[in-house]
Amino acid sequence: MxxxxxxxxxxxxxxxxxxxxxxxxxxxxxxxxxxxxxxxxxxxxxxxxxxxxxxxxxxxxxxxxxxxxxxxxxxxxxxxxxxxxxxxxxxxxxxxxxxxxxxxxxxxxxxxxxxxxxxxxxxxxxxxxxxxxxxxxxxxxxxxxxxxxxxxxxxxxxxxIIILNSNQDIVEQVYAHICKNYHSPLKINELASQFGISRSRLFTRFKERYGKTPKQFILIMKIDKARQMLDETSDSVSEIAQKIGFGDYFTFEKAFKKSTGFSPTEWRRRIH
Structure with a gap:
């Protein structure tokens, strides 16, 4: 009506x-x-x-x-x-x-x-x-x-808008962009717009290529970097959460434990 x-x-x-x-x-x-x-x-x-x-x-x-x-x-x-x-x-x-x-x-x-x-x-x-x-x-x-x-x-x-490299597939460029900017606020809708591809098309092609959705891959990148920082630096867990782009400690802790089976503190203690 x-x-x-x-x-x-x-x-x-x-x-x-x-x-x-x-x-x-x-x-x-x-x-x-x-x-x-x-x-x-x-x-x-x-x-x-x-x-x-x-x-x-x-x-x-x-x-x-x-x-x-x-x-x-x-x-x-x-x-x-x-x-x-x-x-x-x-x-x-x-x-x-x-x-x-x-x-x-x-x-x-x-x-x-x-x-x-x-x-x-x-x-x-x-x-x-x-x-x-x-x-x-x-x-x-x-x-x-x-x-x-x-x-x-x-x-x-x-x-x-991100200027595309005509010699590289768009999905590969999104992948590279995530690897470089995983610590920044990355929204899938915005990524799709920046690279001139629909959200659904990006989802499908990214998963076909890498076996993960863009959202899953962003989380993997954050957690992998967090594990590296927990092992190699003396930064506090809160500092690490901020550096990898989590808004707060509790969200980071929950995501980290779901991914690794350890809390960030438990992960750090395991090597000492």
Whole structure:
């Protein structure tokens, strides 16, 4: 059931709003269509569902937003028990393609917004205000559109993209990146976005190649380094936990014991 779906006829600009909408899906609701808008950005507020974009299928379990582009064939399917609710805005304009090239939005179908994302707040403000008031000035929409573009550019900037080595397989590059950055906060969705591959595709190919999922491999790297540091340094367990990227001692201790059968302290004592 669409709570709102409004198309705009705002005076021409370099980039302008073309539509906005809010939709609460019904259980098992499914429908398909061909995208006519230049660019449509959705935010999944809650619930679950499946979206098929051309020949690629995604579950909302792995992301909280998706991008539609003109000409794509799209099928939505709401979950039977917990159908999703989405908010969206459409954009058009002569400078839109150039703007998208400066961001990670250009080559993606799905994405994860940051917690308390300014872009999400703006999408919801545009939709809510439109729902309440149908006599809003074009200038208000233009102001909000450019505020949204600024927020998107910051959140999905190209400087977060990893430049790929064309002579090396993407999965090998992800592997090397994890080995180098295991101590940093590594999220699988972000890794997939950085290397221009879907989360599900990365999961499948990484496991086929290395026998472990990316998440499992990250943990293995952390625990292996922790064992080395426990054996070769006098750093406290808390210091080691911090150095290998665990947020707190207790999470580290639990993960270490599950992996090795020893607590970090017991592991260190065994060689003395």
């Amino acid at each position: 669409k709570e709102i779906w409004k198309h705009f006829d705002i005076s021409p600009d370099n980039i302008t709003l073309s539509e906005c909408g809010i939709q609460q899906f019904l259980p098992n609701q499914t429908y398909s269509y061909v995208v006519t808008e230049k660019f449509v950005l959705h935010y999944i507020e809650k619930g679950h569902g499946i979206i098929r974009i051309n020949d690629r299928t995604y579950s909302s379990n792995g992301h909280n937003g998706y991008i539609l582009k003109q000409g794509q064939v799209v099928t939505y399917s709401g979950n039977r028990n917990d159908p999703w609710k989405t908010w969206w805005v459409g954009l058009k304009g002569s400078d839109l393609e150039e703007f998208l090239k400066r961001t990670r939005l250009n080559d993606q179908d799905v994405l994860e917004f940051e917690e308390k994302s300014p872009a999400v707040l703006l999408i919801k403000e545009i939709c809510k205000t439109t729902e309440r008031n149908h006599e809003i000035s074009d200038f208000w929409y233009k102001k909000k559109t450019y505020s949204l573009l600024e927020a998107l550019e910051k959140e999905f900037s190209n400087d977060k």
